[in-house]
Amino acid sequence: MALIVVVEDDASTRMLIASVLKKDGHEVLAAEDGTQGLSLVRHGAPDLVISDVQMPGLNGFEILAALRAEQATAAMPVILLTSLQERAHMRIGMTTGADDYITKPFRAAELRQAVEAQLNKRAVQASLQAMAVDAAVQEALVQQKHQLARLYEQRLAAELSERWPGGEGGDADERLASATVLFVDIPNYATVAEKLNSEELADLVKKFYGSANDTVHLFGARHMRFVGEGLLAIFAPDSDTQTVSHGLRAARAALGLVESTRGIREYLQARYPARKLPPFEVNVALHTGAVTLTVLQDPLHGGAPQTLPVGDAVSATILLQRQGRALGWPIIASVAALRAVTGAVKTGARALVNLPGRSAPMDAVELAGLAL
Numbered sequence: 001m002a003l004i005v006v007v008e009d010d011a012s013t014r015m016l017i018a019s020v021l022k023k024d025g026h027e028v029l030a031a032e033d034g035t036q037g038l039s040l041v042r043h044g045a046p047d048l049v050i051s052d053v054q055m056p057g058l059n060g061f062e063i064l065a066a067l068r069a070e071q072a073t074a075a076m077p078v079i080l081l082t083s084l085q086e087r088a089h090m091r092i093g094m095t096t097g098a099d100d101y102i103t104k105p106f107r108a109a110e111l112r113q114a115v116e117a118q119l120n121k122r123a124v125q126a127s128l129q130a131m132a133v134d135a136a137v138q139e140a141l142v143q144q145k146h147q148l149a150r151l152y153e154q155r156l157a158a159e160l161s162e163r164w165p166g167g168e169g170g171d172a173d174e175r176l177a178s179a180t181v182l183f184v185d186i187p188n189y190a191t192v193a194e195k196l197n198s199e200e201l202a203d204l205v206k207k208f209y210g211s212a213n214d215t216v217h218l219f220g221a222r223h224m225r226f227v228g229e230g231l232l233a234i235f236a237p238d239s240d241t242q243t244v245s246h247g248l249r250a251a252r253a254a255l256g257l258v259e260s261t262r263g264i265r266e267y268l269q270a271r272y273p274a275r276k277l278p279p280f281e282v283n284v285a286l287h288t289g290a291v292t293l294t295v296l297q298d299p300l301h302g303g304a305p306q307t308l309p310v311g312d313a314v315s316a317t318i319l320l321q322r323q324g325r326a327l328g329w330p331i332i333a334s335v336a337a338l339r340a341v342t343g344a345v346k347t348g349a350r351a352l353v354n355l356p357g358r359s360a361p362m363d364a365v366e367l368a369g370l371a372l
Contacts, residue, residue, distance in 0.1 A: 001025040002047035002119050007037030007063065008081065009055045013104070017050060020108045021115065034058025038066055041073060048118050052081045068097045077118040081106075117370060172295040172305070176236045179222070179291040180250035180337055181309070181317040184212060184257050184284045185230035187325045192268075195275045205229075208264050208282075215256040219249040223293055223309060227318065234291055234309050247288060247340040251333070251367060254284040258330045285321035286333040286367065288340070289313030319355040320364060327351065331367040338365055346371050 004026050008014040011032070018028045029044055031037035035057045041049055049067070053060035060080050067073040077099045099121075100114050186192070186208070193201050212231050216224055221233040233253065235246040265280040291311040316334075324332025329349070338345065348366035355362055 001027065003027045003029070003044060004048045004050060004115070005029045005031065005037060005040050005044060005046045007031045007034060007040075007049070007051040007055070007060070009033055009052060013052075013081075016108075017111065020111055024112060024115075026115075034060070034063050038063055041067065041076070042070075045072075046076070048115060049076060049078045050081065050115075051078065054082075064097055077121055079114055079118060120371065174293040176222075176234070176291045176293070178246075178288060179234050179236040179313065180247045180286060180288045181291060181313050182216065182221075182233040182235065182250050182254060182284060182286055183227070183230055183317045183321045184233075184254075184282050185228070185321055185325075187281060187283050188278045189229045191278050192280070195277055196272070200272075204264070204268070207267065208260070208280075211260045211264075212257055215260065216253045219253040219256070220246075221253070223307060225307075225309065230318070230321070232309065232314070232318070234293065236291070245340055247286075247337060248344055250286055250337070251341055251345055252370070254286055254331045254333075254367060255369060257282060257284055282330070283321055283325040284331045285317050285324055286331070286337040287313050287317040287320055288334065288337040289316070316355060316358070316362070319358070320353070320362065323353040323355065323364070324366075327353070327366075329366040332364050333367045335363040335365060338367070344371055345369065 001024070004021055006014060006017050006021070006028055008017065008030070009032055014030050014032065018030050021028050029040045029046065031040050034051070034055050037049075037051060038058060040046075041063075049063070051060040051063050058066075060082075064078055064080070067076055067078065078097070080098045080101045081104055082101055083104050099118055102110060102114055192204070196204065209226075209231060213224065216231070216233040220235065220238060222236045222238070223234040225232045233250075235250040235253070237246055261280055261282050268277050268280055289312060291309055291313050293307050294310055296306045296308055320332055320334060324330075327349075332353075338347065346368040348368040350363070350365045352361040353364045
């Protein structure tokens with residue numbers, strides 16, 4: 001079992017956490033403020049730290065920063081506790097090095113799942129190391145794909161130069177050698193739209209895509225853009241996400257998007273019981289590859305510059321989402337996207353899917369959840 005330090009200024013919450021963890025056989029050191037908690041961590045070398053965000057003295061973010069700044073504790077897993085009203089705290093925690101967060105009030109099962117996931121991290125890391133040989137073999141194939149992507153981007157750039165006057169936007173482009181692309185769409189949108197009036201449909205769209213926007217933003221999306229009724233998000237390496245890869249952040253966002261549909265489905269059933277609406281569902285696709293965030297400027301007509309994600313990975317993800325819908329998989333991911341998070345996620349079925357316009361099928365997997 002593990003040694004866990006719990007830092008929480010609320011006595012009842014601190015006792016609840018300690019009781020659950022001790023019942024599972026863990027050794028628990030508890031602190032009622034950030035200063036005492038940081039001292040326990042430095043002297044006790046625990047396997048995991050659970051810290052509240054809002055505390056007198058040192059708060060949870062300051063504890064996290066102190067741990068990440070010291071070599072002995074830089075890789076120590078940290079779970080932050082925050083309230084449902086403090087959504088900004090979740091975002092800050094995930095982008096400053098926290099490994100997970102739990103919103104209060106929480107259930108004992110939720111706490112156990114979060115703790116078990118972090119304690120299993122060493123096994124996940126060992127699994128990733130075992131993949132090093134396979135990664136070397138795959139690198140040659142990835143390089144071939146990147147060559148095709150560059151040809152695609154060159155053609156797109158030529159077309160854009162004809163449509164958008166002025167060539168001053170090239171220096172502002174951001175080129176991401178490796179990024180995870182997420183695309184989410186509502187497969188039965190047309191059927192739902194037929195049964196709702198424009199105001200009702202606008203309310204539904206705001207509810208879902210407001211939640212979707214919050215979800216991808218929470219997990220550190222670099223860029224978001226609407227494509228038709230779908231939402232495209234780009235997750236890329238960031239200097240302030242020291243312990244969470246862009247692939248895992250994208251996978252968590254995809255699972256969060258699917259989970260959020262339950263609330264929308266219940267809302268529609270309660271508000272329009274006689275409309276016979278189809279079950280509200282979404283399909284999400286994940287794929288990893290090179291992406292360029294190109295800045296489009298139109299000095300002829302004015303207006304603010306627009307950022308457009310381009311690259312083979314972007315178009316492939318949108319095509320992959322349609323195939324996931326045909327297979328009935330809520331989340332479909334390319335093997336390239338899941339390779340970097342092997343051991344951290346659970347998968348379902350696997351299939352070779354044909355993407356229109358592409359010469360070879362893509363190896364894809366159903367993403368079922370996080371490995372606990």
